Amino acid sequence: MKKDIHARKRHLTLLLTLGVLGGAALAQDTIKVGILHSLTGTMSISEITVANAAQLAVDEINAGSGVMGKKIMVVKEDGASDWPTFATKAEKLLTQDKVAAVFGGWTSASRKSMLPVFEKNGGLLFYPVQFEGNECSPNIVYTGAQPNQQALPALDWAMGKGYKTIFLLGSDYVYPRTANLILKKHITDMKGTLAGEEYVPLGGTEFSSVINKIKAAKPDVIINTLNGDSNVSFFKQYQAAGYSAKTLPVISFSIAEQEAQSIGPALLTGQYATWNYFQSLPNAANKKFVAAYQKKYGKNTAITDPMAHAYMDVYLWKAAVEKAKSFDPMAVRKAIVGISMDSPLGKITVDANGSLTQAVYTGMSGAGGQFKVISQSKGVVAPQPYDKLAFPGKTCP
């Protein structure tokens, strides 16, 4: 009966939709999850490897016993660096493929556009990237750093080193603007000095004026929230203008091992980055992860914080499913709170607000685009989606 309807359907819709594929019947022994990242477009630079990391975790789980006896079947969708596409594909994953969870998103804009879709359809999204906080959806597990798990520890570290006069440089979008808003409150609070604040358009390649302004402002350190390839332009032009880590250090929040490689490690030598993960972390889980990833995707592939988060997210989901004994997204979301595991990032725990309690590291860039950890938080840091100084009174529901 169902088949009949499908056949008739197809007949009619072919005319209009180039053939909409009816949902294939689910095999009993598999469970579907979605991986939704930009495989094309400007963001694909960052997101393809993150999608790969999630896929790796799925492959590992499938090579073992699966999740509650079921093999995971991945439905991979391309967000195409285009936010409405993320929303559309999320809708497809939830309503057509009926996936149990989605691993995906990078930019805040893509997450914001997916959020209503997940809330409307009762889906569950694992979001692996550091972000600006100020959001607390019951349908999203935010595993990347909250501002208090990256930006503020970096500020603490810089102040501790005696870098009191700070220049804030970022791309003109939500993360840098919000992170800097928070940082400014804390700079004042810590009796530091804001030397200047500058934003370049997304994808901007011209930094002559910016560098001139930095020079006039004479800061001790630059906190850099530039996005993607603007970093390449900035560091090329920064070095050309005669600056180096010795004369004026830069702490970056969006430069990981992969970005370091494409900027050219020589330009970055001695500069700093703050993350919850570096490829060089010595723990056993990380060694296993790095080895497995490089075996599958190439010997010299760089591994980054968002990749490690994406990889771990799949394992987190597995643990939560097994704890809930259900694939139901809301049951999983409920069960995930309090789950704790040893991951490539070290020991992590899921907080009630859906974010991770995790450690923070500051690394110094060296040869080959790798970072050497030079400082780390005392123990793990609990996530604070809303900064107390900048947004007093705001909490997760």
Add this chain to the structure above:
Amino acid sequence: MDPVFLSGQLFTGLSVASLLLLTALGLALSFGLMRVINMAHGEFLMIGGYLTFIAAKLMGPGFLWLAFPLAFVGTALLGALLEFTVIRRLYGRPLDTLLATWGISLILQQAARQIFGSTGVPVTAPAWLSGAVVVHGGVLDGLTFPHVRLFVIVLSALVLGGMWWLLNRSPFGMHVRAVNQNREVAASLGVNTRRLDMLVFALGAGIAGVAGVGLALLSPVNPTVGAAYIVNAFLVVVVGGVGSVLGAGAAALLLGFTTALAEGLTSSSLAQSIMLILVVVFLQWKPKGLFPTQSRALEET
């Protein structure tokens, strides 16, 4: 205002102008002379960047001497191929060239992504370009002129001068101008107009390739880098007056200094919007650009 900052911004203006000019000069040929709206121009810049990367792999530190000829020849050949297969069929349909070359730009971007990966490739300026001229003492103490920036300024001036000579003083340029004024007459006088079209388009592509080398020293080399330059490059040509090489030079200076001024006074982000709006306002005042090419005989419709 601080004199060092002020003179620094003046230098910024010159530097921005040189980049605008470099990216626009190839368009001044294909768009200005042939009325082909080459949306794939940005991708020629990108290919120039990748060829620089290849040259650096092959040669090591002295790669620039290989990069320039390699980028010029590589992109020019690609340009010739494009002209022969696609553009040739679209002369007289400028708006259609826009659509077709947009398609080509997508293909080239994706090809670059599959060959070199979606992550950009590193290109670092050679040691002799990595220093800077620094002013010591006096009111301008600390003013810095990075070698790379000076190099790009000289490069764009050379390309501008070369193109001007080629179009206005060489036999090739005479033919180009003849075809530009009256295709039929030029053809009847023995100019091989088809070959000339191909050469002009290839030359425009080759110049974009050379520009790509310059950009690689200051900007990323990745599949989508061309998109960052294409809109501004078209604006330079339009503001300069379509078909005028010197106009492009003047427009690049105008836009460069305007940008530097706006960036100095406001923020980099706001400056871009301001610059774009100013261009539109400017075209109100001079719809045909700074150096309009006037002709009377062809006005009739």
Add this chain to the structure above:
Amino acid sequence: MNRSAQTVLIGVAALALIFAPLYLGAYSLTLLGRVLALSIAAIGICVVWGRGGILSLGQGLFFGLGGYALAMHLKLMATAKGELPDFMVYNGVEALPWFWKPFVSAPFALLMVLILPAAAAGLIAWLMFRRRITGVYVSIITQALVLAFVTWLNGSQGLTSGTNGITDFQMFLGINLRGESVARGLYWVTLLILGLCLAATALLLRTHFGAILTAIKDNENRVRFLGYNPAAYKIAAFALGGLLSGVSGALYTLHLGTISPAMIGVTFSIELVVWVALGGRSSLIGAVGGLILGNLAKDKISSAAPDAWLYVMGGLFVLVVLVLPQGVAGLLNHRRVRRTVPSVRREVKEVTDIA
């Protein structure tokens, strides 16, 4: 294809669209609804470009104005009384900016969905056509304007929510947007508006206005020296194109539950034009059909083979321009195929004109 076969085909397509909610799955229906909303912008492009000969690469600007006008209202509806929209709080904005205030009113917002894009398009057109800026200049200027708009939106985070765009809507006209049957209702409303826009535009193009527009495209000087002011007609056409884009943007925002600068930028604006070219720029049905099928194909192929998709799309553009200058509709309709002859010749003239 003859006229009656065409009518039958369009009739079948219309019926299939009307009854789509009865046989399409939830996702397919959502997708189709979105694409239908988008296709209203194609009507505008058909008028402005196909009939008026003006290629705007800035339709995203008007699309965005319509979308943002509605989104501002929806955002205020989703914000508790006396509070600020969340993104303003997070950007340190302390009072609702003046231009947000009237958007509390739904009728005002709906009116703005129509007025803002049309007025902006009219103003831009007035600036351009008054000074006889034509052809590729218009394309480049409109492209620059959409880039300027997007850059401004990105940079004015406290006022516009920047790159994130305005999102997270709840209620509209008393209807809970996340309710069960809203998807169907919205689909039919979209289809109805699309149908109305199509019919009204088709009627308009049959009036003397349509004839003058075609005449201006063919030979602007001839029309001018017959005593018509071509600029006035072009401004009217451009404003109409802007209006349709705005309506499209507002509906699309409603469908998607969000609007952001990246949705309306340079790439979006070019893609709109390209799908219209594919379908047939001078045929209303062709333009709308091209946009619908193109976007559906994009969804399917980019899912199945993301790497191949850009090759397919790029190759398609080149092929269409080379082989089907009047798009698929041009193949099907003889009268319009013949129309290509003069328009090509005219462009040749334009070229030599400026050279």
Add this chain to the structure above:
Amino acid sequence: MPEMLLDVQGVTVSFDGFKAIQNLSLTVEKGSLRVLIGPNGAGKSTLLDTIIGKVRPVSGDVRYLGQSITRLPEYKIATLGICRKFQAPGVLDGLSVRENLLVACKRGKGVLASFKLGAAASERARVDELLSLTGLQGKAGMLAALLAHGEKQWLEIGMVVAADPQLLLLDEPTAGMTAQETAQTAELIRALAGKHTVLVIDHDMAFVELLDAPITVLHQGQVFREGDLATLRADADVMEIYLGRPKETPHAQA
């Protein structure tokens, strides 16, 4: 004293320093038929361009019915009752023959007036009349682009007439026509004179002869002679400027 319709007073037009018209003065009486001849580059087309506002003079004044029109927008000049037929047929290719004539004979030229379906009965009658005048009844529904060259010339003449202007400017109306068509055109133009004022440019002396009207000879941007054909034929200077360089056939458009 007959009423002056057009009064061109000391007009100079310059293209990048080249003076296409120099201090040219010319008057045309209401209801008259006037022929303009002159070798290539004499400034004939430029003069028409100046009258219709396509080209603006650097000095001098063009007056029409006593009113200066030198600075008016082109479309306003046209609505005052000046209509020109261009040298290359300026028909509207994408419209049918009937639509072409309708566009020309519509009275309301504003955008708002254009939002109307169909045509008024008076307009339809006028179009039918013009279709028969131009002999294009059989092709009324055809796209103008598909007409033969001569037919396009006729159509454009029809359009110019449809606009019912006081002053008709015809730039080489018979280019590309057969001898028979040329004769018909001459007859039509002579019929128009009186009701309309007509200014014709042409190279074709046979045609000029058929028009049998006062002639103004332009040379190097100035009025060289005025008179009837016989007088001018006897004028050695006129013959010289024509013979000094070979008489050209109407040149092809770029």
